[in-house]
Amino acid sequence: MSKVLIIGAGGVGGVVTHKCAQATGVITAITLASRTESKCRAIADQIEFPIGTAQVDADNVPELIELIKREQPKLVINVALPYQDLTIMDACLATGVDYLDTANYEPLDTAKFEYSWQWAYQDRFKEKGLMALLGSGFDPGVTNVYTALAAKKYLDEVHEIDIIDANAGNHGQPFATNFNPEINIREVTAACRHWENGDWVETSPLATKRVFDFPDGIGPMNIYRMYHEEMESLVKHIPTIKKAQFWMTFSDNYLKHLEVLQNVGMTRIDEVEFNGQKIVPLQFLKAVLPDPGSLGPLTKGRTCIGVIARGIKDGKRKQVYIYNICDHEACYREVKSQAISYTTGVPAVVGAVMMLTGKWRGEGVFNMEQFDPEPFIEKLGPMGLPTVVVDGGDWAEL
Ligand code: NDP
Known part of the structure; x- marks a missing residue:
């Protein structure tokens, strides 16, 4: 009970x-x-x-x-x-x-x-x-579990990780965010940090761009490097990691709007005086942007979020790519929500089930990679988010 x-x-x-x-x-x-x-x-x-x-x-x-x-x-x-x-x-x-x-x-x-x-x-x-x-969402969350799975099952030592988050979906709106706009824009406009040889390296927000060829017919998309919180716990708990980077896709249209909003000060999070009242521009912007919940019935296409882990197996260099693909319209049919909320909500419930059944148990504060990844992955697929593993292939740095 x-x-x-x-x-x-x-x-x-x-x-x-x-x-x-x-x-x-x-x-x-x-x-x-x-x-x-x-x-x-x-x-x-x-x-x-x-x-x-x-x-x-x-x-x-x-x-x-x-x-x-x-x-x-x-x-x-x-x-x-x-x-x-x-x-x-x-x-x-x-x-x-x-x-x-x-x-x-x-x-x-x-x-x-x-x-x-x-x-x-x-x-x-x-x-x-x-x-x-x-952090029992997708990223953080499943991405931590995928890294732990690479370390447990596919590599003897993980040396590099690239976490890659693609939203290849389209909601047809000129500008909208797929989850809480205030949280989303704070994250995207923050300085970029990645882990390299035992330290954080800071660069300008979204200044580093690559093209990544996503699997299952999604194809090539622009990905931009940014900071994401799971890297902090992963490099702490899996100390063999020498390099950790996080990448996300953004459309040219999203970036164009974001640049203008930043340039005119609408993404500021400090208070400004307006008509005798104090307002935070980003909170005002949230109030005028589409509610992410309203995008559910409009969004088509898929997300693809996963981890490429590179390291050593049996003395040889090797990489493994572990990912999930999730379809926006299928999510809406099932739970009246698009895939961004779905890919966060399902792992939260899988994490809850791990705790309530005692499969994951401890006293204190834990990140996802500190537990056995396999019972979590076994539950994740039947709950709606199947995992694909591409074991091997060329070591290809981003
Ligand atoms: P929403 O803005 O859609 O929902 C937030 C909810 O929290 C609203 O119902 C809001 O209430 C409620 N809330 C806000 N402040 C309070 C408060 N003081 N007391 C009680 N309730 C409050 O956000 P999302 O559902 O998109 O995101 C939820 C969380 O999931 C966020 O923390 C987000 O960062 C995280 N997330 C994690 C991801 C991952 O992969 N790990 C990915 C996406 C999101 P009201 O409606 O009244 O404002």
Whole structure:
């Protein structure tokens, strides 16, 4: 008998709720809470399994504690925004409940992507005998598990990783982001960092471009190097990695709009005075951009996200490419959401199942690569995200 409390009723929260309702062998009761309860109700109404709903301000620890005490879940799945990670972790500690999220904590006023704040909870979770699983989405999340799989099964030592995230889909809008626009634009406009020979190397945002030929008929697309949080935990936990890079596809149209928005100051995250009121330009921009949830029925095409790991096997240089392909329209048919929310929400539920069944267990704060990747991968396919492994092939650096 395991009850889960899901916090956040956005694109990802919708998928997580649908998928928890399919995991009835493990999850027996679900409450979905968010700032706007009507959004929770709208999701619950799409699902036959009974879903409880609640209103909560996840920035407010006493409110969270009250909710958790009332609902008595075994696990809190945090799919609100990265700003709420620490308050939800505090409430889990106060109530003795395990915690899972899909994105590292970010302070509201600085776009800083690092695990330091959450890793600082290690002793407190350990002392209470609780487990926190960080970054159980796709990237971070499955990409960490794919790297761990390369290290366990395909290579004796991993030396280089390239994490490559392609959205080869199209929503037909002039400019829109596939997940929360504020979080997305903060991430994309941040300085690029990659790991090389024991240190971070900083370069300008999106300044390094390659063409990558994606599998299964997707074909060549432009990919741009950027910083992504899973590299921080991967180079810590798999110290043989000498080089780690993260790449994402962007269309020329997306980049053109982003450049103009940046040039005119609309992506700023500091407060500006407007008509006697203080506003944050990026938050205003979010309010006028299409809601990512509205893109679900419009988006066609596929995503392809995976990891190329290169290293040594039996004394020889070798590479392995591990990836998933996900179809936007198939996701919408199944859970009324496009593939970006789907590829995040499904691994969150697989992570939850790993914790609730004890397949992944520990006391403290953990990243995904610290556990055995195989039980996770075995569950991921049947839950909707099959894995493809191309074992071998030419060592081809990006
Ligand atoms: P959305 O903006 O669609 O949804 C966020 C939800 O959180 C909304 O329902 C919002 O409520 C709610 N929320 C925000 N602030 C609070 C608060 N103070 N108290 C209670 N609820 C709150 O975002 P997504 O669903 O796209 O993303 C969810 C998370 O998933 C984010 O952390 C994102 O970074 C992460 N993510 C991870 C990925 C991965 O692969 N690891 C990929 C994509 C996303 P309201 O509707 O009232 O505003």
